[in-house]
Every structure is written in structure tokens, then in C-alpha cells.
Amino acid sequence: MYYSELFQRKQISGESVEDYGNAILKLARRAHGGLSLDEHDRTDVQHFHSDCVDNVDFNDTIRINSIIPDNVQVIKIKGKVFMRDATLFIDTGAVVSLVNKNMVPDIELLNIKPNYKHIVSATGQPLNITGIIGCEISVNSEVSVHNMYVVDNLLYDAIIGTDIMKRIGIVIDMKDEAAYWNNMYVKFIGSSDQNSVASSALYGVNLIQTVDIPARSEMICFGRVNGDVNGMIGIIEPKSQLTSKYSVIPARVLTKVCDKDVVFKVLNPTTKTVKLFKDTNIGTFEEIDKVLDEEYDSDIVPTSNVVNSLCEGISEERMQDVQVDWDQLTKLEQGQLRELLNEFSDIFAKSDSDLGKTNLVSHSIDTQGHGAVKQRPYRVPFSQREEIRTQIQDMLDRDIIRPSHSCWASPVILVRKKDNTQRFCVDFRKLNTLTKKDVYPLPRIDDMVEAFRNSKYFSVMDVAQGYFQVPVDEKDKEKTAFVTAEGLYEFNCMPYGVCNGPSTFQRLMDLLLAGIQWKSALVYIDDLIVFSSSFDEHLCRLREVFGRLRNANLKLKKKKCAFMKSEVSFLGHIVSADGIKADPGKVEAVDKFPTPRNVRMVRAFLVITDHNPLRWLMTIKNPSGRLARWSLALQEYDLTIEYRAGKLHGNADGLSRRGETQTVVAGLTEISPAGLQLDVIKDLQIKDPNLRPIIDYLKDGNLPEQITNARKVMACSPDYELFDGILHHFWTPGPRKRKHVRKQLVVPHSLTNEVMHWCHDDPTAGHLAFHKTYHKIQERFYWVGMYKDIDYWCKSCVKCATRKTPKGRKPAPMLPIPVDGPFDRVGVDVLGPFPPSLQSNRYIVVFTDYLTKWTEAFAVRNADAVTTSKLFVEEIVCRHSAPRTLLSDRGQNFMSNLLKEICKLVNTKKIFTTAYHPQCDGLVEKFNGVLTHMLSMFVDDHHKNWDVYIPYVLFAYRSSIQESTQETPFYLMYGRDARLPIDVALSEPTVTYTDADDYKANVLTRLQEAFTLAKDNIQLAQQKQKAYSDKKSAEPDYEIGQKVWVYSPASKVGLSHKLLHPWSGPHRIISKTSPVNFKIESCDNKKHQQILHANRIKPFLDPDDPPDAPNVFHDETDIQDIENPDQEDETIEDNDIETNVVVEVLDKLWTRNDEGRLEPKYFVKFENNTKENSWVKPDVIPGQLIEEFEENYKGRGASYRKRKV
Template identity: 25%
Template sequence: HFTQAFTAAFQPVNPSIKARDRLAALKQLKSDKLYFQQAPLKGHDVILGRKWLSAKNPSIDWTHDHVIIKHNGTDITLPQFPSSPSLPTCNLLSARQIKKSLKDPTAQFFLCYLHQISQSLSIPPSPPVSNDPPEIQQLLSEFKDVFPSDLPPGLPPKRTVDHRICLQPGSEPTVRATYRMSTAELQEVQKQLEELLDKGFIRVSSSPYAAPILFVKKKDGTMRMCIDYRALNKITIKNRYPLPRVEELFDQLGEAKIFSKLDLRSGYHQVRVADEDIEKTAFRTRYGHFEFLVLPFGLTNAPATFMSIMNDIFRDFLDRFVIVFIDDILIYSKSLDEHVHHIRQVLTRLRQHRLFVKQSKCEFARSSIPFLGHIISHNQLSMDPSKVKAVQDWKPPTSIKELQAFLGLANYYRKFIQHFAAITSPLSNLLRKTEGFHWGPDEDKAFDATKQALTSSPTLALPNPSLPYTIWTDASSVATGAILCQDQGHGLQPLAFDSRKLKPAECNYATHDREMLAIVHAIKKWRCYVHMQPVTVLTDHCTLQHFKSQPHLTPRQACWMEYLEQYVPELKIEYRAGCLNPADSLTRPPPSQLSAIGTVTWDENFISKFTKGYRRDSFYLSSAPTHKSVYYESPFWYKTDSHAICVPANRKLRHLLLREHHDQNAHFGVDKTLAAISANFFWPRLSRDVRSYVRSCHICQCNKARNAAPYGLLHPLDIPELPWSHVTLDFITDLPPTASHHNAILTIVDKLSKMAHFIPTSTTATAQHTAELFFKEVVRLHGVPSVLISDRDSRFLSRFWQTLFNRLGTKIRLSTAYHPQSDGQTERMNRTLEDGLRACVNACQNDWDLHLPDIEFSYNNTVNLATGQTPFYLATGQNPRTPSSLVHSPTRDTAATAFLSSKNTVIATARASLLRAQRRMIQYADQHRRDIHFNEGDQVLLSTANLPLLQEGLTRKLAPRFIGPFTITQVLSPLTYRLKLPSHINIHPVFHVQLLRPYHQPPSHFPSSSKPPPPPMFTPSPDLSEVENILAHEDTCNGTYYLVKWRGLDEPHNLWIHESGLQYAQRALTKYLASRTAPRTSATPKLYSCL
């Protein structure tokens, strides 16, 4: 092909050159060897490149438009440019010549119209050169019928959906007068009416409806005739068919690389109006009354109808490789071959449904394409500059309506704009009904800032559903902000920005709740992305890391927790410093500029300590001058990277700095103290020294809250073998007095069967009276228990109580001080009983003792979740008869052996159930506890949470949380320890490990930083054996008993205590023995003497 084309192009310049010379030259050229690369050239066979031009060195004759090649002295020319066509000439003929020509049978005659022209004819324009790939051009050529220059005449076919106009019941036909128009507009009306009539889209009407017409200018400058259907739309029942959200459409494009866009030609005119509704589309003009047979512009339900048709047509393509918004179609693919196949499928579907496309508005196989006001490219989304350009010339609004129009545009692009809520806050405030429209400097500044943000917004990445999401959040006192990000192989990239103003009530939230509100709002905003996806939230509020494990939640926080667990169960909250949080700028204005009002200089004594320290430190004497990590600038050595002052190895100097930055700085924790020191000073192992110093600070140990899990793993009591062998007792006090003068309840619970007895009593009941109640209500029915478990109530510590049950062979187990969990069963029972009483008592709350028998029966006849049986059944082997159970009573008695076997089986099953429940309880409880062990001689601090204050006027909020240190004198169990308490603390010295904290001595390499303990602020509780005085004593065969007067209690509470129980009341005992004037008594309780 090259040889033929090249040979045919030669034309000799000099006619005198012989033909054989030209042929020889052609043969010579023909024998050249040239190498070409295949390419889709437009209208050319070959292109001769620079290599050939350098070898032949042709010359260009611009006058004759020739390229001349010399070969063996011969000029060979190639025509380079096409010559301009000559103007057509018109010769005038006389009448005689025409008459003569008519007689010629071979002559042909044509009728032509001549128009005078004022300028010469130009070269006819060549068809536009397409930039589409050859595959696309071939495809468009194949589907030329889908791209007509205009809609074909005639009505479109009947589709699955024709446009319906359903009116509200009782509506009258709407009639409106025509609008006045200019001459140019009237001419346009005539022209468009003719076109619509010729195409069959409208017809002459006699409808009772009549709407006026108006014109809207198109982008290309032409006028579109629209019908003012506002009156008709007002009485039309709205079609709620959903239009897709633009954000959701873009979410489908994450991995696409090639895009094509189709725009239907007059899309509405390709949909028919239902026959029964044609008359409602009628419109009037100066030239007549007409009605539409196809869907006109301006009807309220037109977008819904068209969207419904498009979804029906492309339903199996949607969100796979096609997205549709009314008459705009976007095709997206990952490769060109795949894209060609997708376009073919779409065009085939359009051909099948006789839908036509306007080719001039289409774009094919683009890597970047405008769509719905955005620029879409591979994994990126940005605003369309052509849409935003109008914002630059937008004048400041002069009314609420103009402001709403501006904010409407800005809000459409708010996902691109950082701190949108903060920027537009002054403008959005003007939309409040309580605010008037007052445009001032703040509004003008916000208006300009919004325009600047719209014209300089970043490019966003498109989401990839297969990758996890990251959300940065932050909150200030006025707004919340968030950034949705994703790492798609190039680090975290923003997918969307969001911010909003806080409501007035939300501004009052605590900092923790405002920061959590920012997270919840971000999850709600982007739920369509993060629903059931792994999400990491990065916040600059440290405590939010533990939100999901927070033991106590407010009702508001509980609602948030429930929402997050429902939609984002894999949510992970991590801490990032505020300076690293990009969302921080979404909620906070830039900092104000400050100027210095004074200067501070170093103290001379302080400088001298450094100078002496440098002289005694070998590093600064020898190595430092050549070391790159430090430099000297009188009078200090400085760290090269942080410019912090280097502190020499002087214990007193470093201790001074630690004390200044910790003790004199509100005793902050390790992190804050370390940050305060390292901002200005440095020495090796600074972090270790700060941690050791703060950990051993006496004031911090006594006053700082314990943030770690409580000490001590769960060690539940053994499960008894038989019912009513292990019994627990407790009192419910502070109840309103009843008519029977009861104001307390004695609760007694069997540890195996969980059967309970609720006995009304009084707070003034003595140990003897309590014992009488126990024998009457428990021993009478169930016998004497082998183990009795109770708290440290003074009645249970009395000589009477102790002697009574020692004689009966019952072991008494008392809970440790301030740890009611030791008798957790009775404590839980008390709560259940209180809940039942609340539901039964009268308005005066003075009849609660009358309801105790009913509540006791109901409780004992209810299945216990731990045992799986009712307490009645476990204790007696059968359930009590009730009216409902009589219907199902057996007709014959069960054999005795079967009864006993069943009872033993049930008890064994209950014990197994209790063991399983106990193991589950241990497993769950130990997840929130820490195991710790102390040894004899260890020093610990004692919690003051349960110690009453020494004097009135003091507040527990400012009192130390711990006192001590105290030495452990005996390890009673892994959970209980006996302490050596000072003489003024006359309480039972055995404590649960949860009330203790290890005491850390000051490190040896620092001078002692311990301070003397503060003056006593607490006094022990009367319930914990605080002896005021000893009144009498009695010698028995079991030892000596003393009559004890308790501090703060009156005479009825005086108790007999064995001498072994007074080892921590030595002061009162010594005082009593020294006096020896107290009368001896032989009086003993009546019940004890009877036994």
C-alpha cells in the first residue's frame, strides 16, 4: 500500500524530464526500506517520520504548496495541501442560444435559484474528528438509529408506565390567563407549535383545562417552551416514587476506571400521557388551545414517572455498570473491552424500547467525566468547576429567599467542605424565624468564606465497601465535626466531610458527652457506609476508648450504646492527640494571636546548681563537647532535637525539678508531669524517674482515685449438702413504722434451696429477741443449722448470740468490715423483697408488714434461676397446692420410695445447677477484677469510703480516699487481711482486699518525699465494735464476758462480749480493770439460762 500511494503521489515539476528518468527515480525510491508502526490513522495510509525526513531533506515550496525531493539531480514533488475550490461561475445565455439548445436532444436543463452573495465561498467544513476509540466509533455506527438528529414523528410506543395525572377529590378544572409576550417570543411560539403538531406530540383541544405558556433559556441559547402547570400541580395527588440520592449513586463507582454518559433527547417527549389524562395537559396560546399527547415539562409527577420507566428498563443493569438519574445515564466499567460490552447492552436496551439519545450531549470512554454537578474519575470525586463558577460572581443576598438559594447550593456540596457548619453558622442563624434579616460584617465574612470554600474544595475518594472505614471526630462547645476516610493503598484518604452546629441543649453537655455525640452523629450520617462494617473512630478525647466497657452509663449514653451496638458492632474507638486530629479544625476557629506583656528570667541559685552539676558529671566534662545529641549555650547544655535543658546527674537537682513539676503542679499524674518536665528539661531515664516519683507520692496514693479493676478474685462460699444446713441472716432497716410498731425486717435465707422467711421486727430488738424470732420462725420449722452467716451487726457479735449458737453446735461466720458482698445472697434477697413491697404498700407506706406473708409465699413458690426449681420443692420435695394446681392434681399417691428418690435427685440436680451458676459467676466476675496477694509485713492503705467523718462541716469530696499506711499482721485468706491499726481507730481490723491499696515507698535514689499523715478526719462506725465503755463483767466456765456500752447507742444495745473480742478495745478494758468499782452481775438472758 505504501508503494502504490507513494508512487501515485509523484508529479514531475519539469515536463522536460523523460518518463524513463522519472521511472528510474521512482524505482530508486521504491527500493528504500522503511519501518513503520501500525496505528489507527485518520484518512492517511502512512506518515513519514523525522528519520526519513532527515535522510531525504525535502524542501517546501509554500507558494505552490509542494514538498520537493531531489534525487540524482531530479526534483520530485509531493502535493502537500489540498487546493481551494474555485468559485462557481455563472455564464449568461441569450434567448437565441437557449432556443438553439432546446432543439438539441442530448442537452439537459435544470432549474436553479441564484442568490447574490457578498463574499466568496469558503472551503466546506470537514466532519468533526472524533476522539473516541475505534471500538466506540464502530459501536456508534452500528447503533446510528439510536442517535437521530431529532425525534422521529409520531407518538412513542405504549410503555409499562404512562403518565397519569390523579387529582384530589372534588377538584375543579384549572384555567389561567395567557402571559403577554414579545414579538420574538410569539415567533418562537409559532415555530414550536408547528414542530410539535408536525411530530404529533400535541393536538388541538377543547379541554376545560387551560394553562399559560412561558419560555426558559437552554444552555445552547435556544428557548424551551414550558407550560405553567402550577395551578394543576397544586391539586394533583403527588406520586411518591423515590428519586435516587446522588451520594448513593456515586458510592457504586469505587473501582470503575472508564465512564460514558448518555443524555436522552427530549426525554419527557418519549413518554406518553395516559389517554384519560390528556385533557388535563391542555394549554392556551395566542394561536389556539392545545393539549399534549406526550409528557410535557412542568408537571409535578413527571420526574417520578420517568424515573419509574428508566428503572424498569435498566433494572438488571442498575448498580452493576449503570446508574440512572431521570434522563441521565452513566455507564462505568473497569476496562475498555468490558466498557464496550456494557455500552452495547445499554444501546440495545434503548433500541428495544425505542428511546433516543442526543449524541452531542454524550461522552464515551472517558477516564474523567462530569455527571450531576460532579467530576467523576477513577476512585475520585470532585466538584464540577463549571457548576461552581457561578458562585464567584454571586452577589450578597438581600432577602431570606436569596440566602436560602445560596445555602441550598452550598449544602449540595457540603461533603466537600471542611468545617461547613462553622463557616455558614452566621448565615444559617439568619434563617431562624426569631431572627430578622440583618446583614452585617460577620455575615459578609461568612458569605465570602463559603464562596472560597466552594471554589477550593478538595478531591474526595470514592468508597470501597470491601475495605474498613476510619472516622476522625471532634467536638467543641458549638459544633461537632467528622471526616470519613479509607485506606485504599495510598494512606488514609477523605471520602466525605461533615460538621453541624450543636443544639442549645447539646451545648450544655459535658465534654465527654459532646465528644461521644460527635461519634454517634457521624455513624448516623454515614450509616449507609459503615453499617455492619469494621469501623475505627479516632478521637482526641482519651476516655472514649473505654466507652464500650464503661460500667455505669447515663440514660443518654445507654441509648447511644444501644444504637452503636445495633449498627456498628465492630466499632473500635482509639485515641489520637488533638494536634494529630484533622477533624479538630472542623469545630474550632483558629487561635487568636497573643503578644507578650512581660518576661521571666532564671534564678541565679538555680543556674549555679546546674553549673556545679555539669562540673561533676563526667559526660559533660569529656563526651558532650563532641557529641552530636547535645550542644552548649551558656549557661546550659541543650538537647539538639528538642532544645530542652540537659539536667546533670545530681539527685537533689532532679528531685527538685520533680517536686516543682508534680507537687507544685496540683499533683497531676505521670503523663502530665512527664509532659511538663520534658517541655523544658531532659535527663536519661526521665520517664522512669517520673513514674517512680509519682507512684510513691504519699499524697497521690491517699487521694487519687483507683482507675484499675478492683482487687481480689471471686471466692464464693461452699455449697451445702442439705437444705437449711447453711443459713444467712440480715436486717432491712429504715422502714416506716407500721400499726404493729415494726420498722425493720429480719430476712433469713437457706443457702441451698434458696427458701426465705421474712420476719417483721424492730430496730430496737435486742440479741435475745432476735434469737427468739429465729427459733420461732426457723428452728421450729427446719431445725438448727450447722452454719450461720451474717454481717457484723452488734447483735450478732454479742455474748448471748455467740454463746447460744456455740452451745447448739452452729458455726458463726461474719462478713469482713465494709464488705457486704461476703453475704451476697441475703443482700440480693433484700433487694428482691424491697421491689415486691414497693408494688404492694399503700400510699402511706404503713402496711408493709401485712404483705410479708404473701410475698414470702410467692417467692418460695417461684422457680429460682440458679437452682432450676422452686425453694418449696427443694426444701420439702413438693410444691404447695394452689387453686390453679388443684386442676392438675394426680389421682393417686406416689410411692414413698419414688418420692425419696425424686427428692434426692432434685437436690443433686439443684446442687449441680448451683455449681454451674457459681462457675459462671466466678468467670464473669473475675473478668472485671485483678488478682493481688499481700504478705505479712506489707504496708497498705485503707479505703475511707465507709468511714464516717470526724466532725461536721467536712465534705467527703475533699477528704482523702485512703489513709495509712498500715502493716498487715495476718493473712486470713486470699481475700481478707488483718491490719495493725492505730489506737484511735477502734474498728474491726479485718478487711477485704478491695478496701486496700499497696503502699509504695519513695525510691532509694531520691530523698524521701513522704509527708506526715494528715490529722484524723474519720471516726469508725458504731456497727464496727467501737467500744465507749465497759460497764460490768462475769466469769463463766468459757471465760470472762464484759458488758459493753457502744458509742452512739443507748442502753438497750448494751451487749455481753467475750474477752477475746475486746483485744482491739484495750483502752476501755484497761480503764475498766483499773477502776474495779463496777458491780459484778449474775444476770443472764432468759433464753440462755433456759438452754
């Protein structure tokens, strides 16, 4: 605007030349607002062209006359141009000064003025002049601005001509190889002692980003230093031209460079917002000594302290515990928050003794005219008296209490906290009963959490020892008196434990936040939260709250404060930008509570608990420990506890005492390590009927009366011995183990479950597999049949069964799907989601015919039931006829009622695969892989055109031969081969038909032949696939009524998939729907039924029904002998003792007993060949022989056979 006025301004009639010149001057200054102070002086009325040091006749050609011979030294000095390191060439033959365009920042190029001169070099070559600019040149610490011509591709960074030399008085001393720049001594570049001259380097400071400085405000800005100055400490000298040009005032600060970045303040004293663009030069940075001398100008220190704190963080001593999500804030935001926290650092308590005292409210105690209550002090152990004395002295020093002459007195107790420290508490129960209750309301928590909607930034604060920052009315201080062995004291501040304390504090905080509560901040007693939807808004709200806290003389606890958080915990809720949810730690007990299975359990969960103990707690005379803590906690509430007998409700503290399903072991009352004491084991060994015979024989030499039992005792006795009356067993490990005899503690039958529990179920055992558990027990314990017991224990362990999948488990055999005619059986599936295409498609719906292998694929935006059903009707039924059977997985779109009704209308049977068994629809699944493979070959880099190529890849698939049919889908559909583009170009004309009947007969013949061959080939391929698959499969031998585990790998939100237990149950088989599919129901809910493939179930072993324990010293013949008294007793002879002793196990097989359970048998060899090798039960085989056999033949599947007996 000013430029146009300047060019259009004409002398008005009657206007003097002087007035006309002054008007032109004002317009010129406005048009060129970026002029320096010197330039303003040169536009003064009294300033004439002849007086200007830059006097140049713009009508003449300027020649740069300097031609430097080879033997003459070039005069070059170090300096800076626009705060960039530069080499300055002092040219006494140049009339004007030049600067290389590369040295001028882009933002300064906007200030270039047009050039009207023709400038040539000494050789007469014209120079490419861009224009004239006010250029900043600094040498040492001297900064000046000069008009210089901007030249493209200048040889030097800048050429200093005689115009600048005259202006600042440059003197050249060729003898010393130096120049005097404005009376400063500067050595030439390349001089012999250039490095001996100490001079401070100057570095430019430019803005990192564009900033808007509000009117009448001071802003923290970030700049970048142009140079290798990381870690340096120095002074930022502001650029004076910034003030004249933008009317802003940068601060002169002492700061430290952090990653080339510095922090400084800029003041905008104007009434308008000022924008400073990125890369704007703010000033210069000059390094100083890291340790400031005492002589240094002290007025710099206060400013430098502020900026240094912004650069390196708020003082560690004051703010190290404040929680801030720094990573989520930009550098500018970090600086603004640091400045705010530093500005209000006085509202944070520096220590426990640094407390404020508010003047907004005071606590009063209205005892309604009752007389004083005086109680005797509680008896305190001598070990606690010193602690009470210390805490009293601390409160005296902090002016929390004072000595008292009151007639009131309440006793003192110490309560141990979780960190093992002692909390000083006063028992105000009697005072509270006399106090008139304050009914000041507390805010509703559900209303408070609703106020956080649409907020993204949250800050939570906690008032440090809030009660102690509230004074007590002078007239009521005597009522807070407490008595100790040291004397009588009373509170100056509101004590903890008084009944109206929460109401008083809530009233204080409501007054504090009056006008902004529910809008920008909320408070619940001493929990304060500030919320907002933007950073700037949040900063303003924090400033408002901080200011009110300062005015109220309240201080915050640093460790419990968190600022600018995206997610915080407040009043039992997790509050974030995504919404509000319950704190997992608060609802864990309810979340883990078992699902009620009957009316009684539901009532037990809902009904209130028995409160009779709480009545006693309110009247206990001398509470201590946990009782004291609860007693004091209840004093702050106005409540009446009514007793309700426990027989009237069945909850009994529902969450903490909930019932759990446990395995009850007969004869074992408690699973505890205490049961494995030697004296207990000794008594139980004597009482165990299996161990009593061998103990009697080893102790007294007494044998059982029955010959068979006596033989067994004598045969086994070398492996046993008594130590201090406790039976032990000796065992020699097999091959590949340490060769030394192990002494094993013999475990009585009543303790075997406890041993297996601690060696398998306990966290120190880790629920490891059978072999590791067996080895761990075998190293320490022994009992007959332990191998079988441990094996069953590990297999029946509920946690192991729900977590582990059996190794070497053979899948069920393959059942090929029969095919009839084309489009008799059709499979359907959905692929996706894919990245949205240009047509917004995200899914592919695929249909496949099981005979011809003809496929249809359609790109759709969504794959819901409506879309799938419409494609089935329009693209399959209308084009290929209604199929007899439609097979799909169990997706919601396929199981919808809409698709079921459509299938009924067209007489199509809708069938589904079993859950988590995609092999059932293997044809479609295989084509899905082929389809995605082909699309991947043509899709673009951004995956936006995948749907365009679907028709093309479908044609490629349909015209390709299929391995199972040995034909192409195209031929099986149309009775002719597909004509490819290459066929049209190269092949000869095909046979033409003039009669439709001839063509029909020919096509029919070819299709019949093709269908026959296709069916035969499909059956042959299915037989091959089944033969290959069945090599590693086995017929499922599950029975109706058998309990099983079900594999359910679905992951849960918030839980790790790797830590889940994928097997659930138990379930019960209720029918067999096919050779490999079973219908099952939940044992807990019979209405929950499903059909599953055999590969998804495994047998359930009931931990409450273990196999019968063997009796090594008794057998069936013993019972027969007892029941038949007429049978003659056999005499014991020496040769009978050694008969039929097993010395080696040769083989093993599994058999099924009369009850249908699998049990092992072993093929054994007897000592001295007293009996032929035969199959026997493990009960008659020494345990170490079974263990050696299992260890030697571990992993050799051929040695283990399974038979059905």
C-alpha cells in the first residue's frame, strides 16, 4: 500500500519543496519498514547525497578494479555473514562491496532491493547482480550492517570494498599480516601466528519453527545455533534489527547448547500478534567460560537461570518426582510446560515439613454443648515410646501441634503402615460421637467421570498432607487435645480422624475451584484433576489452578502429581481420550469371581455381609495394628452399624471368601509342606498296611503268615532298610546316569498325592511333563506303583490338560467329499479384509464348484449377510442353477437367517464346517491361496488396484488344467477349450457347426466323456490323498458319554495369546455324527451343544478317580487263603524265596481292562529261568526295572504296542 502511495505522490499546488520532501520521506520509511537505524539516519531531511559514505552515482558503471598478481598475498580474514562462517576478501580496488548469494538466508532474500547499476569485474566481464541488501557482517564480536550487492557465483563469500572500509575505518598492516577492523586487531587467514590470537567465535541463532507471539506476552522460543557448539555455555546477544523490524524484544540470556538447540524468551509489547518465521535470525551466540568469575556482570545471572532450567529441565531438587509425558509433547510445548512448572515451583512441597496453611476455611468442631471428654493414654511398649516422642517433636517443629492445657484428652496409638513405618494416630472416637455431623455433600463419582468426555489431556494433583494445611478454629483447638506419656498437646491444623474432616476439606476445594469446577477441573476431597481437549487450553487451565493454589497457600505433593497425561487413574477409573473404563486393579476380585451356577450362589454374591465384628471394632478399648487402622478409618464417616446374623445370608464376605472347586483327596485333609515331616511320615508308614509287613521284617524279623506274601517280603527286603525307624528304599540308576546307589524315602499311600502336588503343581515345580516330574520324585521318594501314579497325576492335572496339546497325537482319518454333477456341491468363503481399492472394495467372496473346479470371485465393499446372499442368488443360482448343497465355514454372514431362508426357497441344503477346522472346505481354502498369489503378481505398490485384476486371474485359473480332474474348469463347463488371445492370432480356423442339433450332440458327448473322466480322476486323487494322510492318522476311539477336553484357541481382549489355556472343559460326548465328528455338550450347561471334529478334542482324565493303588505284599491268593480255611498252609522253603523273581523288562504294551481303561503290561524275564518269559502287570515288577526300561527305550515308538483285550 505504501509503495503505491509513494510512486503516485505528486507535489500539491502551493506545497513547499520542504513539505513535499517530508511527505515523501514518511512514505519511504513506511514502505521500507525493515531499514536499520543507520539507514533511517541516512533518510533524514538534513542528510545529503554528498555526505553518504555509500555515495554511488547510479547512472555510472561500477568497475571492480582489483587484479591480484600471483606473488601478492590475498587479504582475507575470518568473519560471519548473516551469522554464517565466511571468508571476507578485503579488496582495496573495489568501489562497492559484494556478497555471495549462497550466504544470504532464504528469508532475507525477501528484503533485496532492486539494483540500477551495471557492475563489471576488473576484466570487464559483467557480474550477475540480484539486488542490494542490508547485510549483517560480524568480525570478532563486532556486528554491523552494510548495503552490499548480491552476486551469483561469487568467488568469495564476501568482498569488502572501499565503501565499507571508509565507513568503519579498516586499516591494513601488511607487515604484521593483520587488519584493524573498527580498532579491533584481526589476523589474515594463512598468517604464521593466526591461531595465536585469541578471539571469541560468533555463531548465528535462527528460529527452529515459525511462532506466533501473542500481544503483550512473552514466549519461550527454540533456536538452532549454526556451528559445532554442542554442550557449550555462552550468551545469546539479540539482534537489534529484530526490534526495529518486528517490534519484538529478544532477551539477552546465558544458556547451554543442547544438540545445537538453545532456548530464549521473546517479548511482544505490542497490541497485535507477531509472527516470526522459521530460520529468522534472532542474534548471535558467543561461548564463554563454563565457570563464571565473580567479576562477571551479575545482572545476567537471573535470566540465564531461567533459560538454563528450560533447556535442561526444571531443577532436579525441586521437580524430579513430577510425572510428565514428555515424549508426547513437541519441544515448544515442553518448554512452555517447563516454564509454567518453574514459575509455580513454590506450590510444590519441597519436603514433608514444607506445608502451606490456607486462609479460605478453618475447621470447627461443634460438640453441641457436651462436656469435655478426658481419656487416659493407652499403654505403649517402650519400643514405641521413642517413635511417639520423635513424631511429636516433628509436629511441634512444623507448627502442626502445640502444648495444651485443655480439659479434653484423647489417647494416641501407632499403626504400622505397609512400608513398615509407624503412623501417628489419635483415637477421636468419643469426640466424634459428641460432634454435630457436617452434611456438606461430596460430588457423585459417576457424574465426575462423565465430565471428562472429549478431553485429551489430563493432569492429576494431590494436596500434600491436605488436612495439615487446614487450620482449626482457635476456640476448638482444645477439643483436639491428645495425651501421651510426654504430656498434653493440641492441634493447630485439622487432624486426621475427626468425623467432619472430609466435609471441611471438600468445602475448601470447592471454594478453591469456584467458577471453573465441572468446566476445566474437578476435585474429590484431595484428588484434583484438570482436563482439556488441547495443549494450549490445558496450559491455561493449569495456570489458573496453580494461581488459585498459590493464593490459597496450598501445596502439592510432587510424587502424586502428573501433568499432560493421555491416560490417568482417577477415583477407581482409567480416564483417557478413548473414554472411561474401570481400573483393572479395582475390579480384579469381581472379575475373577466364579460364575454363579445356582440361585444360592447368586444370592450369596449379592446380599450384604455380616457386620457384627464391626460393631465390636467401634467400641474396642485398646486397638492396635490393623484393627486400629480400620477403627480410625471408620471414624470419619457418619454411619450406624447394624448386626445381621450370619445364618440369615450365605455370602460370608463374598469376594474374599468365595467358594472354589477343589479336588478332595481321601485321607488327606490339607495340602501343606507341613505334612511331609519325618515324624509324620514315620507314623503313617507304620499305619500303612502295604508297608507294615516289610517294616516288621526289617525291625523284628517277622514274616507274614501267608507263604506268597512272605516270599515277596523276603525277595524285596534287600532293597529296603530302616534309618531311625523310617523306611527307605535303595535304587541304582540305569545307564546314562550317575552310577551310585540312591536312598529314597518310602512314602505311605496317604501322602503320595501330597508329594506329587509339591513336585508337579507347586510354582517351584512348574507343572512340568511326566518324565521331568517322575525323575524329580524318583531322586527323593519311592512307593510301589509310583510310575503309574505320577503318569496319571500329570495327565489328569487340570491346568496341564487345559494348556498342553499332547505330542505325537495322531489326527483322525481323512473323509473325502463325494461329488456328483456340476454345481451340485458349491463351497463359499470370504477373503479379506484387503486395503481399500479405488472402488472402496475390501473383501472377495469366492464360490467354487466341487466337480468342475469352476470358480467365481467378486470384490465387495463389505461381506455381510445381505451382500453374500445377493451374490449367491444373482451370480450362482441365476447363472449356474441352484446347487444341491452349499458348504461354508461358521462365519456370521453364512450362519444368518437370511441365507438360510434363501437356501430353503431354492431347495439348497446349507451345511457348515466344524469350528476351527478349515480342512473341511479345503478346496475353497486352497483356491484362496492361489487367487491371492496371482493377484500379488499384478497389484501396484500401494495395493489399490487388486480388484481390477480379479476377472483376468479367474480366466487364467479356469483355463488351466487341474491336477485332480486332469481337465480345465472351462472345458468341463462349456465342452470346449478356452480360446486364448494367442490362439486367435496363431491357430487355424476351427470346425464350424451349421446345425444346432449336431453341436448339441457333439457337446453332450464331450461333456459326458469329460465328466466321467473327471469323476474317476477326482476319486483317484482322493484315494491317493487319503492313503497319504492316513499313514499318520488313527481312528478316533471316543465313546458315547466319555468326557473330553475341547480345543478353543480364541484369544481374549487384553490377554496374551501365549499365556492362555486353549483347552476348555470338561465336556461330554452325546452322539457320533460321522466317523470323525462328535456332538458334545458342556458338563456345566447341557444346553450348550456343538459338533466338533475329532482333532479338536482329547480325553479327559478325572483327577478324582485315580487308578487303584497296588499292594506289593498282598494279592488275590491271600484273600482266597483267608476265605478258604480248609486250605492247608504251605511251608516256607529256601528255594521258594528265590522263585519267580523278575530280573529284566523286555517290552511293553497297552491293554484295556474290564472297565474300559488303558493300563500297561510288561514282557519280563525271570531270575534263573524259573519261569518262561511272559506278560505281567507292573505291580510285581521292581520299580527300578520299569524306570530303566522306560529310560532306555524312550522315544522308540516301535517298542510300544497297543492292544485291545
